[in-house]
Amino acid sequence: MRGRMNAGLIVGGTLVALVVIAALVSFVWTPHDPTLVDAARKLREPGGGYLLGADKFGRDTFSQLMVGARTTLYVGIVAVGIAALIGAPLGMIAGMTPHGWLSELVMRVNDLVFAFPALLLAVMLGAVYGAGTLTAMIAIGVATVPAFARVARAATMQVMVTDYILAARAAGRGRMAIAGRHVLPNIASMLIVQASVSFAIAILAEAALSFLGFGTRPPTPSWGRMLQESQELLFSTPRLALWPGLAIALAVLGFNLLGDGLRDYLDPKLRRIRERTRRSERSGGPTKEGLRGVSEER
């Protein structure tokens, strides 16, 4: 049974759609070359074909924002992809054999990875292989694996005690068949919600890493680095910090709202699985888990 469209879904979906459209359009068109350095346009005020003005190198801010959206989505998709492809199967294995040694091993390794936040991983990877978009994506992805594994495990454990799994086992279905035919479709909606929330966290992490110089390398535009470059000019030209800051905040807000909205829309049953959040959700309020990778399954 599907829920109704809700405010989170609409607002979040719109914000995410804006970022996606900006990124897609930037492939075929930007007002100006986002990486073109031109001393004549240095710190140019907004207007006259330069919608948001230009930065200290004379690069068009609006064009940079558009291509920055591409960087943001690229990092998010790869990082969340890594996390989902590793985390979800591990969590399913752990959830299907909750008392086995394999489950124990998966969860212990999970706890260990949890102790290495994306930032530390990226700094370590950066120190060894040189910082860049690739190391940032891998670091964020690996650091997000535990969140997926925990959600997949908790959801799988809920599914495994249902009658239809019992029926499938009685009918002689093997583990793989049960996992593919019964478990995965039933936990998919939770994984989709987790993906949306993780995407928001990945955007935050990429921005922080680029800000520190451990993310996307110049000249590729990135919102985090735009912020870092604008910091010294905060006293004279604050608008340079305003736009990338706004872009980061709106993108993160969009993915967070989309995650909350999807949770309600895709499967109202999730409310029962997610401990103690049922009543606050009915009152139209926010849910407490899923933020910043904090999972209910601890």
Add this chain to the structure above:
Amino acid sequence: MIVYLVKRLAVLLASTAVAGVVVFAFMALLPGDPAEIALGVNATPEAVAQLRQQYGTDRPPVTQFLDWFGGLVTGDFGTSYVTSSPIGPQIGERLAVTAVLVTGGMVIALLVAVPAGTFAAVHHRNPLGAAISAVSQVGIAIPAFLAGILLVFVFAVKAQALPSGGYVPMAEDPAQWLLSLLLPWLSLGLVQGAVLTRYVRSSVLDVMREDYLRTARAKGRGRMGALWRHGLRNASIPVVTVLGLQLATLLIGAVVVERVFVIPGLGDLLLNGVAGRDLLLVQGVVMVLVVAVLLINFVVDLAYAVLDPRLRGAP
């Protein structure tokens, strides 16, 4: 409880050891030999060999690891290949700054979240409560370093009331110390406070609908009275857990915020270490941060067991 404690402690120690192996192995992958880098391209093979012996990098990796890891237990992080100064005291000094930063941030987060979250829960049916929820949703979307830049803009650039960066040790000038930390504290605390507000709100909302609270009201207690007497303790259980997890987030957030405000904490040390290719220093700082996160998780697990006895039997 004792069995549970021993089990968690064993897990903590094992995780620390494995984390040590991971960090050491990672840094061992670094291209380049510290002795060759220190002496430059024109060094004679003899001099390199001698320096290698001095550094101890001529020994097998396992011996090097055990030596390094054993030293950590006693607070000996080794001597930097780059600056030739002992690393332990540096880390200790910087850790103190970061700890103050994180603690202050946490206090502000609590001061914001507990009243705001409780208020939003009690008034969840009227616009003001909904407004708090909306504001916290926006706060969550703002990373701490962006909040820092915003605060600098408002309080340093526009109002010119607070310094935009820099750090004054407390021993030098307590008033300036406080002023220099105010904006960093706020940037960490307000963002974490926004996250925490949501948890406090839904926690209090849950408790408000419990039967025992209705009973307390039926006995004649007012809404706030009943909540104060019976509700807050129960509502605090999930919040304490989240608080612990957030402490880990704050610690890492502090690394970035230190960069924004030029505060000489652990994050600053780490990033300088990477820039200067100071292998042992980076190794040491990363290890300290990882152990801090592991310790926080350990304490969270214990707090959970203390608050909710049902969990003590869980593995």
